[in-house]
Amino acid sequence: VPAAAADLDRTDPLASLRDRFILPEGVTYLDGNSLGALPVGVAERVNEAITRDWGVGLIRSWNDAGWYPAPARVGAMLAPIVGADPAHKSVVVCDSTSVDLFKALHAACSVRPSGRRVLIAESDNFPTNAYIAASVAAAYGLELRAVASDQVVAAVERAGSDVAAVSLTHVNYRTGRQHDMIAVTDQVHAAGALVLWDLCHSAGVYPVALDQLDVDFAVGCTYKFLNGGPGSPAFLYVNRRWIDAVSHPLQGWFGHRAPFEFDSSFEAAPGIQRMLTGTSPQLGLIALEAALAAYDGVDINAVRAKGEALTDRFISLVDETLGDGSAGAADHDNLVSVVSPRQASERGSQVSLSHPNAYAVMQALIERGVIGDFRAPDILRFGFQPLYVRFSDVDHAVGVLAEVITTRAWDQPRFHARKSVT
């Protein structure tokens, strides 16, 4: 007999962390992998930054309110969450994930082993990763081999000593399938190549061990599981053995050795500072800094353990209520299937289901206060941020999903009208 959700919530060692977030009434939020919930204190901190630091401090706040060092300071706060020693100064927060991916992949190619001509990326990854890989491969005259995620290991093996770099995303945004980061990193290194990990869907919910695995480069988003707010700046990790050797074409004044000497020729800053480009987005940085307080004293291993339990329970309940033999399973246009791996160790803090009318199903769920998202063509995506998602939320979400499916509540015209984003 599985444990009751109420009992699990009562004994959950992370249960009190939910109080670090402001969550609206009547909503079960399973979309923290798209936009994290609002942490307590962020609104107050940003308001203070605007009214006091900007309004009164004005230009003086670049020194007095810590704006100038913010990209490195917030990077150091974020470092332990992704297994980087803050003392190594290998993490910086700046720009968008797309721009940081461009810079990091250029940086990787700038120090690739000589004579190597192949860049390996994933064909079924988030689109930006494919576009940037194509852009960087063209810039360096490398051959881009974009292969399906499950073919990466074989592709690295086949390319052998031709591989310059491998650009991968830890957890796939559609399926939730997670690479074995230890094994793949070791394989790429054994081939003498460099690895870049995109941690968009794992930073904050998985004990990523960048230093320990000796990962070369990493980037990630801060507005998903890290709760930095809409469009908050991304993070970028460069292994300290590379940092003083890399270059990238987005050379701007903030990446210069001495920005305020206003030299007309570019000389890269020592250390992670060289990965910066222009003036950093202070409101976004300030919101993110305040948001990261939600991780104070939190053990990411415990977060992951709860994440596995939440997603396991979600899959079990879906199987139970909507699996073979259940009501609705006979309708060919109303079949729910589990897309994410059933083995917890193979997936991120996410469960993806498929349904032939997934868009409409998700709209019907949202109308009922259960918020996940849709990914084309047929994916219902549910993200589980263990800092604020409860076991009872899992039960409630599956209950509402079962109702929407078995009553075909999704089959109404208003649920089929597409908006630009879901």
Add this chain to the structure above:
Amino acid sequence: VPAAAADLDRTDPLASLRDRFILPEGVTYLDGNSLGALPVGVAERVNEAITRDWGVGLIRSWNDAGWYPAPARVGAMLAPIVGADPAHKSVVVCDSTSVDLFKALHAACSVRPSGRRVLIAESDNFPTNAYIAASVAAAYGLELRAVASDQVVAAVERAGSDVAAVSLTHVNYRTGRQHDMIAVTDQVHAAGALVLWDLCHSAGVYPVALDQLDVDFAVGCTYKFLNGGPGSPAFLYVNRRWIDAVSHPLQGWFGHRAPFEFDSSFEAAPGIQRMLTGTSPQLGLIALEAALAAYDGVDINAVRAKGEALTDRFISLVDETLGDGSAGAADHDNLVSVVSPRQASERGSQVSLSHPNAYAVMQALIERGVIGDFRAPDILRFGFQPLYVRFSDVDHAVGVLAEVITTRAWDQPRFHARKSVT
């Protein structure tokens, strides 16, 4: 007899616009060309966006709170301020100025007339402009000719039909000297080349006429005279005759024809949307949007007229109190000189002075509540945003400057200790 400042302020048709800003007591703010003052309503709007749109709306706000179209919507608000017809959809707000400069200069080179091999830029421009020009020239195999600002016209003439593109800044950040944008644009076009204007120091205070002059590309900062807040996202203009032809290497999902189809191959969006890269920084966009309300109903020609009057008066008063023959003028380490052009039509809304101990002088001024900034090696820089700077501020600032100079108040150890930013 020059008019009294009080009389000029009383009859200033723009005087009431100062009420659209929140300015601290006891401060005369002449650094709006580095970080603009806080407009009324920004703090409230950002707070609402955080608590309501993010906190309650959560992911739904990408549709319901207008986050998704924000880069184009705020671009359209900004367009008339730089002489662009919003209906042409040629302005977008995204990323930092440095990143936008990179994208715009790449875009220019991507449609350069065939066979042309020279990129002209300024050697005495803001450093990022030089660094990005070097980066883009290298990417396209173009020869970069970086010449002094006053040699641009001659360089274009000399290079003739070899010129592919010319990248210039309208108003020089150090000297305040302003290019004749009409004449230079015409000259570059007559040479069959493309022009890119950086409007960092003119957008918001000068009637830039991008459409009318048929400028090809432009970028600019929004946190200086446009008051968008620290690190607010930059703007990017692409003439509509180029927009569907250009490409750039920062190809990300937000620049795709259909971002939410998640195609694995990049197909650029039609129109200005293709200049976007990643997820846009919403807090920065929201603050900027609220800040631009300070321009509601404002005639930029009137802003410029007042800017000329303010800077004329400042120079006259400096001459009068600190010019040849005045007290202090005999001390070789205490000489103030006017660096900016004395002809109003040749300068932006800025006056730069030089002083052998400019850093210490500026620190002494700031301690007395007169805020400008220092630019290496010897520049005292004063910016005049006519929306909130009064004629009486000019008189007060020169009075304090004269006191600091004539009493050598700057000559104290604490004013010489450098901070990272001034």
